[in-house]
Amino acid sequence: MKKIEIFDPAMCCSTGVCGPSVNPELIRMAAVTENLKAKGYEIIRYNLANEPHAFAESPIISKLLNEKGPDVLPVTVVDGEIKKVKEFLTNEELQELTGLTKETLAAKPRIQL
Structure with missing residues (x-):
């Protein structure tokens, strides 16, 4: 399986739900990231504000x-x-890259509390 790394700009969180306006693209990527992890893909998101060492290394x-x-x-x-x-990569680009279906990528992730 492919290793996918996403280097995000500096932001308070990766979900896009904090701050004055919600960014739907960040919400999409948060869901896609969780869906790919659930399917066994190694996918890591780095935030410049919280993990500058990952960018430098x-x-x-x-x-x-x-x-x-x-x-x-x-x-x-x-x-x-x-x-x-x-x-960010589109769902179509991620579909080509991983072979997963659109439905799998776009599914709302299930998170246990």
């Missing part, structure tokens, strides 16, 4: 940030290769 991300600045975020890296910059 990744040679390709560090180089990209030095050359283009933080406006290039979010960046998606798959198996060590940059797949997309400035926006």
Whole structure:
């Protein structure tokens, strides 16, 4: 299985439900991330505000940030290769990458309390 790393810009949380307005793209990515984890995929999201060391320790991300600045975020890296910059992979792109169905990717994750 592929290793997927998402390097998010600095934000208070990865879900998009905090702050003055809700970002539906962040909500979509939070759900997709949980769905991929549930299917056994190694998917990690790093937040620049909380995990700057992950950005500094990744040679390709560090180089990209030095050359283009933080406006290039979010960046998606798959198996060590940059797949997309400035926006998240779409569900269709993730479907091609993983072979999972649209329904599986878009399902509301079940979280036990």
